[in-house]
Amino acid sequence: MNPTPAQLVSRGRSFAILLALALTFLTGCVGPVRVPISSDSRTQLGKVKGIVGLQQQEIGTEINPSNVSAATGGGLIAGIIDMSIDDARAKKAEAAVKPVRDALIDYQPGNVLAADLQNALDDVPGASLSHTDVQQVIDPNTTAEWINGSGGTSVLLVTLGYKLSADFKSIIVSAEVSLHPAGGRLASVTQTKANLPPLVYYNMFSSFNILPGLAGAQSRDGLVTLWAADGGRQAKTVLNAGLQELADMIAYDLTAPSPPAGERYETPDGAEKHFGIAEYGATNVGFQGYIEHKADGRIWVRLPGGQLSSFPQ
């Protein structure tokens, strides 16, 4: 007998609850993402150069993934339906974004972030940058080759991502940041992450920025027109603000305190909790964090893993 719509909804809910429980359980087991750096280590880095790495050549898009599988309790057919819906949504998003990409054709986010970093890190003892290069990440070995080939210079590596949100109302800029001491230095305190060379600092950042003056419901085409108008003025303004904020967050985080090694970032007494979804490149993280900094209508939220994300207040 075929299940009734009410049964389908109930089954979907059960599946979603089970999935949420499993995720909650699993995230509780994971250690912090952030590797903090001590002030002692910072002062031993010697000369530091910055490298801004870009994987993408233009602003990215994203979609809201289809949920037919979750709503119907899974199954091969539902999975195929999901894939086909996601494919259609991706095609529409990629077609819609063209005017924004055209307007940003000469915009160089890597260079903007490099200049912002250079200024923001000037006041961070031991971590001010001698200069900052902007390079394309070609393959998984590229970043390790840059760091290993930097001779006697320590490297602050910032891998940048930027994209329009699925509803085209916001631009999200994100960065994965690591600090690698020059050959042999600080060997006793270095750690490893993924395929990166030994590092003394690691964290992930994101800045979520809404189209200025956005009021009422807007179609996607209407939003694209607003982003792209006047040579992409709004898109460039928002990107500049997001990149500046990323640089400021990185500078702040290099001196920010941390819980004892291996412990997650629990909400301190008196701190304001914040729930949301943070996006780092292609990864979306649902979280419950706490507000660590408020200024100029923005909040900086510390996630349980130590990542730092910024949102409008």
Add this chain to the structure above:
Amino acid sequence: MNPAWAQRCSSWILAASCLMAIFSGCNNTPQTSQLDLTVPASADDPSTAPSESSLRVAWLAIEDQRLDTTSLGHIGNDAYVAKSILPWVNQQLRATRGANFAETEDPAKADLVIKPTLLKLYIQNINVAKSAVVVLRLEFLRHGKPSGQFICRGQYAGMNWWNSDEEMAGAIQKAFADCLLNLTASLELNIKLQHMESSASN
């Protein structure tokens, strides 16, 4: 356990097992693939054969303004690269045919000289789909003087079925074909406008 539920669970487990079996063949280790984008030159299409009064178009050497001249982007953890893209792009541009224009080798004898710049050429994934993009800037020169420019964008998006090299190269080629279609349409329009202007002035 209720037999109906037991049956549903077993079906679900079976489906999940099938999916796992299918996807266990997928290699999650990051890989770098060298793509071959070269394709045979397209045969002349008689429907777009240039007329005798066609505009003579000359192409200057293409400039590559990408941050890296080998990178073709990333799909998930996998990276794609290609060396010597420019000869392929050049070949494709010079093979462009229109009813009102034809290529000439000598810029001095050309009615229109085009300086192409490769701005973007990449593939990326959006969820289960792949997207390929090619962007060229074309600067027009008439009688040795700049007479405007045109950003030519080509794009292709489709389901990422197998993540194979052929699939990715095919996506880029389709994006480039889209770019060339836009280029041809723009050139034809440009030439018609020029003919109208010269008729009016006569």
